[in-house]
Each structure stands twice: as structure tokens, then as C-alpha cells.
Amino acid sequence: MNQPAPLPLVTALLDAPLPPSGIGWLDAMRHENREAFVAGGLPDTRVEAWKYTALRALSQRRFVSGDADAQTRTVDASTLVLPGVEGPRLVFVNGAFRADLSAIDTLPPGLTLQPLSHALKGDAEPLRFALSRSASMGHARGASDAFTHINAASAADGVVLRVAAHQKIGAPVQLVFVGAAADASVAWHVRHIIELAEGAELSLVEQHIGSGESSHLATLVSDIELREGALLHHLLLQNASSTDTLIRQSRLRLHTKACATLHVLELGGALVRHDLQAELIGDGAQLDTRGVFMPHGRQHIDTQLAIRHQALNTRSSSNWRGVASDRARGVFRGAMVVAPGADGSDASLSNKNLLLSPNAEIDTKPELEIYADEVKAAHGATVGQLDERALFYLRSRGIPLHEARALLTTAFCRAVLDDLPNDALREHLAELLIAQLPQH
Amino acid sequence: MSMLKIENLHARVEGKEILKGLSLTVNAGEVHAIMGPNGAGKSTLGNVLSGREGYEVTAGSVIYNGIDLLALDPEARAAAGVFLAFQYPVEIPGVNNTYFLRAAFNAQRKVRGEKELDSMQFLKLVREKLKVMQISDELLHRAVNEGFSGGEKKRNEIFQMAVLEPQLAILDETDSGLDIDALKQVAQGVNTLRSPERAFLMITHYQRLLDYVVPDFVHVLADGRIVESGDKSLALKLEAQGYAGVAERHPAGASV
Numbered sequence A: 001m002n003q004p005a006p007l008p009l010v011t012a013l014l015d016a017p018l019p020p021s022g023i024g025w026l027d028a029m030r031h032e033n034r035e036a037f038v039a040g041g042l043p044d045t046r047v048e049a050w051k052y053t054a055l056r057a058l059s060q061r062r063f064v065s066g067d068a069d070a071q072t073r074t075v076d077a078s079t080l081v082l083p084g085v086e087g088p089r090l091v092f093v094n095g096a097f098r099a100d101l102s103a104i105d106t107l108p109p110g111l112t113l114q115p116l117s118h119a120l121k122g123d124a125e126p127l128r129f130a131l132s133r134s135a136s137m138g139h140a141r142g143a144s145d146a147f148t149h150i151n152a153a154s155a156a157d158g159v160v161l162r163v164a165a166h167q168k169i170g171a172p173v174q175l176v177f178v179g180a181a182a183d184a185s186v187a188w189h190v191r192h193i194i195e196l197a198e199g200a201e202l203s204l205v206e207q208h209i210g211s212g213e214s215s216h217l218a219t220l221v222s223d224i225e226l227r228e229g230a231l232l233h234h235l236l237l238q239n240a241s242s243t244d245t246l247i248r249q250s251r252l253r254l255h256t257k258a259c260a261t262l263h264v265l266e267l268g269g270a271l272v273r274h275d276l277q278a279e280l281i282g283d284g285a286q287l288d289t290r291g292v293f294m295p296h297g298r299q300h301i302d303t304q305l306a307i308r309h310q311a312l313n314t315r316s317s318s319n320w321r322g323v324a325s326d327r328a329r330g331v332f333r334g335a336m337v338v339a340p341g342a343d344g345s346d347a348s349l350s351n352k353n354l355l356l357s358p359n360a361e362i363d364t365k366p367e368l369e370i371y372a373d374e375v376k377a378a379h380g381a382t383v384g385q386l387d388e389r390a391l392f393y394l395r396s397r398g399i400p401l402h403e404a405r406a407l408l409t410t411a412f413c414r415a416v417l418d419d420l421p422n423d424a425l426r427e428h429l430a431e432l433l434i435a436q437l438p439q440h
Numbered sequence B: 001m002s003m004l005k006i007e008n009l010h011a012r013v014e015g016k017e018i019l020k021g022l023s024l025t026v027n028a029g030e031v032h033a034i035m036g037p038n039g040a041g042k043s044t045l046g047n048v049l050s051g052r053e054g055y056e057v058t059a060g061s062v063i064y065n066g067i068d069l070l071a072l073d074p075e076a077r078a079a080a081g082v083f084l085a086f087q088y089p090v091e092i093p094g095v096n097n098t099y100f101l102r103a104a105f106n107a108q109r110k111v112r113g114e115k116e117l118d119s120m121q122f123l124k125l126v127r128e129k130l131k132v133m134q135i136s137d138e139l140l141h142r143a144v145n146e147g148f149s150g151g152e153k154k155r156n157e158i159f160q161m162a163v164l165e166p167q168l169a170i171l172d173e174t175d176s177g178l179d180i181d182a183l184k185q186v187a188q189g190v191n192t193l194r195s196p197e198r199a200f201l202m203i204t205h206y207q208r209l210l211d212y213v214v215p216d217f218v219h220v221l222a223d224g225r226i227v228e229s230g231d232k233s234l235a236l237k238l239e240a241q242g243y244a245g246v247a248e249r250h251p252a253g254a255s256v
Helices: A008-015 A024-040 A116-121 A125-133 A145-154 A388-396 A401-414 A423-436 B042-050 B074-079 B097-111 B119-133 B137-141 B150-164 B180-193 B232-241 B244-249
Strands: A089-093 A111-115 A159-163 A173-180 A186-196 A201-211 A217-226 A231-239 A245-254 A259-266 A271-280 A286-293 A300-309 A315-324 A329-338 A346-355 A361-370 A376-384 B004-013 B016-026 B031-035 B055-064 B082-085 B092-096 B168-172 B199-204 B217-222 B225-230
Touching: A008 A024, A008 A145, A024 A125, A024 A145, A089 A111, A111 A116, A116 A125, A116 A159, A116 A186, A125 A186, A145 A186, A145 A217, A145 A245, A159 A201, A173 A217, A186 A201, A217 A231, A217 A259, A231 A423, A245 A259, A245 A286, A259 A271, A259 A300, A259 A423, A271 A286, A286 A300, A300 A315, A300 A346, A315 A329, A315 A361, A315 A401, A329 A346, A329 A376, A346 A361, A346 A401, A361 A376, A388 A401, A388 B074, A388 B092, A401 A423, A401 B092, A401 B097, B004 B042, B016 B031, B016 B042, B016 B055, B016 B225, B031 B042, B031 B232, B042 B055, B042 B074, B042 B082, B042 B168, B042 B199, B074 B082, B074 B097, B082 B150, B092 B097, B097 B119, B097 B137, B097 B150, B119 B137, B119 B150, B119 B180, B137 B150, B150 B180, B168 B180, B217 B232, B225 B232, B225 B244, B232 B244
Parallel strands: A089 A173, A159 A186, A173 A201, A186 A217, A201 A231, A217 A245, A231 A259, A245 A271, A259 A286, A271 A300, A286 A315, A300 A329, A315 A346, A329 A361, A346 A376, B031 B199, B031 B217, B082 B168, B168 B199
Antiparallel strands: A111 A159, B004 B016, B004 B055, B217 B225
């Protein structure tokens, strides 16, 4: 029987040495995940979760594993600065921690913040549970297994962040991931473990930027655990190089009365996939997600949101907006499950989309499954174009057509960013939105 | 030279001819009322003059201050001083009323080669206009027309007109849906803006607005043409006799 030729992407990943850790359980775990990746391969579009995102072109590409020159790549320091964000900062270039660009010398009391590579050099045992768990989660929906395995096998760095009980960290913590141009296309992988203990509070700003035209493949997996009464505000600003591939998985677990607010702005990348899985496992847990994805050119941006209500009186609200122009494609899937016993849950999801070009496409699919009683739930999705009546109204007052389009599009997106508490940052995001608009 | 000269204007909407040879001349300082039954083409006239898409001019001309108005984009018409107060002002969620108005104001000034105003200067101008128009400044902080009552929307139109100071203001059924207090307020706003340099085209179904904004000329639009013109007494006659009388005097197809 003929065996199909192995895919270049798979071959390249197989040929690359796994990062040596010298830690028995970790090395074993990495090997297991590589085996699992080889056995499972890449999902194709027959897999429901990958229906609208084909990996065929990606699977034919070859990537160098890791960037040997990551420590010496030049990064313009001004690109790391965000208005309204001045606090501890961790910077990674092509997946490797860069001490020279980071600021973690003085940390506020109660905050532990270090690169995974450093944490593993010390006592790795506390990380064992979180790192070992990675391969087994996400199986429920069969989503992203391949990339979970790649990441678990290959990630040698990432962020380890802990906030001690009842510590309120004032200044936002900034995490920056730079994709820097290199001679070859690099595959880099980062793994984050974030935990807020009981009653802890943290504001987190995660930023992805490009330095030069890189065409890397990045996998990013984060586990975020919010203990009882913890409060997290997380902003994810993805403005990577328009030729990069980013595959991200965020897994969020909210214990009793924990609250998380997530704002996402997806602007960059050639092929971008974000699986966001949240589990509300404690009574009264609350999650708000707000996001804008704005593919243009030939970008493909896919967001897969899965929220599980598993406890009493939990609440989630999700409000996402997509804007696609040129020949770009946006994909949004929002699945909410109210599990048996999660009585009194309140789940709402809205995804509105705007097509600015006849060749752009957005596929959206809200899903709702309810297995509990006294549940409040609402979901809706729309795909449309700019309101011609509104455009004419603006033009009739003297506002030129391109400006009128920009004004309406920005307003459409801003609706989901307006509750961002940081004024300076919010204005900055609005400027990024405007910069992303078609210039004609 | 007259400010606006419409000659033998024919226009179609979705393939259906609505304007069938409309002619009208308006000079600076004049207030013209266009009255007529539903379906006569009143709103089509306002939309054609302001450049709305979907209206196809098949014959005739519109000369505004010596230029071919129909050749201009809507935004260029606005910059040239043409303003349409909408019958149904559009709600624009997420766009702040003041921000919108300043964008419009500055866009027009830019085209005319005038200096743009910064937000402080503009706010000062807006406050002066608010006082004159007797409008609450709460309107400024809201999104354009979003959640406005019918009366607030119409007042906002007049307020925009006061800020943008057009030469030719077209009021498309601005009186419709207003209670008597709101009507008086809108009329007072219009009267404040009357000047020798400015002309008004008031499109209306009813005579009652004309009690408060007294027109120099009244025209009857029926079946796509102006079939009768006169002074304000014509409006009173229409009020008394209704549009049925007009149809009898000017059967469809008859020339003026």
C-alpha cells in the first residue's frame, strides 16, 4: 500500500531536535506530544473546527525550528511602548526571552513574573501539573490537537506569572512577542502559565508585533487560572507582521466569583487562529469577552470561542465585531454551553460583521447548548455592509466618501472597545483601527 | 444671476419616472415652499438636489451659482453650500454628534480653502449656535440621532444647518411628525437663519409650517411638475380646498 509522502511541515518539525530540559518528566512529555502530533497529523477542513481554515498551504511549508540569532535581533524599542501602559514587561523575540528589552528588575509585591526558560532552570516541579495538563485539554471539541502537541513538544520558553492571594497589582503587566525577520522562516513556540490566587487582581496587556517582514509560524498556548474572587483584565493586541502565521490557544478557568474581562484586537498576521476556551467552574464566575478582528489584503483571521458554564449563577457576555476588506477572510465561531447543574446562568453572545469589499468573506456561527434550568441566554450574528443611508447622510454634510466609510467602520468597532478602562490605551487602539482601514 | 435654476428636470427612481419636467428658479434671500400631495415627487426633488444615489436624472438641468450641481458628489454639493434637512434623519450609533459635526464643518472649510477649527474653537462656535437655537447641549454628547425623539432629530437637523451655514437649505418635510411646540421651535430656528444671502426650499405636505415660516413663494408640485405658483395665499387656498382641486385644474399630461 502506498504511503502518502509526509508533509514538509511535519517532516521539518520531526527533524528538529526537541529542546533539551534535563528534566525527566518534561522530556518524556515532549516526546509523547511529538509522537501524538505525528500520529494525528494536521486537521483538514472536514474537521468541523477547521471547516473554514484550510492548512494545506501551511502544511507544504518548511520552517526552521527556533531562531539561533534571537538574542541579537535588532528591535526598535519604541515599538514596545504602548500609551497608558507602564509596568513590568517581558519581551520575547522569535519565541526567545530577551532580558535586554524586558523590565522585571523591580516587581510589585505579590507578583511573580519570569520567563518559562528561567523557571525551568529552578524548581520545575510546581510547573509539572500545568505543563502536563496541556496535552489533554482541548480534546473535548477535537480542536487544535495538532498545534497543542506541537507546542507542548517544542515550547522552550513563555511566561510564568503568578499573583499572590489578595494582591492587587496596580500597573498593567506587559507581555510583548516580536516576530523579527530572519533569513529563514522560523517556527517558534511559547507556553504561558498564569495564575491569580484568591482575591488577586491583575491587568495584563499582551502585544504581538512584527519587526520587518518575517514569515514565521508561531504557536502560543496559555493557561490562565483565576482562583476564588480573582479579577483579571486582559488585553490582547495582535499586530504581527502581515506574513506571519499565528496559532493561539487560550484556556481560561474561572473559580468561584472570579471575574475576567478580555479585549482582543486582531489586526496582523497572514493566517491567524485563536481558540479561546473558557470554563466557568465556580459559582458566580463572570466572563466578558470583547473583540475586533479586521483582516485586509489576503489575511485570514479565525476566532473560535468556546465558553462552558459549569456552575451556578455564572455569567458570560461576548461581543465581537469583524471587518473584512479586499480579499480577506474572517471566521468566527462562538459556542456557549450551559452544562447540567449550571442553573441560573446568564450567557450572551453577539457577533456583528462588516464586509467592505465584494471579495471579502466572513463566516460566523454562534452555537448555544443549554442543559440547565432558569438560564438566560441570547446569541446572534450578522454579516452586512456599511449602511448606505448613513453614508449618504455623512456625505450630504460634506464628509468625503472615504472619510465617511472610515468614520462608520471605526464606530462599528469602537462599540466593543468602549468599556476598556484605560483611556490612553483605548484611544491608541482606535488609531490602530483607523490605520488598518482601506485607504481608498 | 439666480442662485438655483432648475429647468425641465426629469428624474427616475427604480425605473419609474417621478419628476417630469420640473422647472423652478430661486434667488438669494427667498423662501420657497413646495407643496403637493403624496407621491407628487416632493422628496425626490430634495434627494436629486442633494445627490442621493438611486435617482437617475434623464433630462433637464440644475444650475447652482453658475455651476452644474448634478455633476457634483454629495460632499462637494455640501461644500458648495447646499444643505438637505432630512425627512428621516439617520441614526449613526458610535459617532458622537459633536465629532461628526466638526468633521463635516472642517471638511467643507478644507474644500473652500478656509482654516479648519480645532476642537476648542469649534466647541465655542457650537455653544453660540445652541444658545440661538435654544437647544440643550445634552444633544452634543450623544451619538448622531441615536435614540433621539422625532422632534429632537428635526431640531438636530436645524442645528446642523445653523452650524454649517449653507447658502441653499432644502427642508424635506421638516414639519412632519412634530407636535406644535416642536414645530414652533424648528420654525423659530429657520427664521433665525433667514438672511439676504440664504435661500430656503421648504418641502411640505401641510400648510401649518407656513404659519410660522412665512414663504415668499408657494409652488404646487403635482405629478412631477410645478403646476401652480403663487404667494402665501396659495397655501391657504390649498389648505381650504385640498389637493383634489389642483388635480382638476391640472390634469396629468397637460402642459403648464
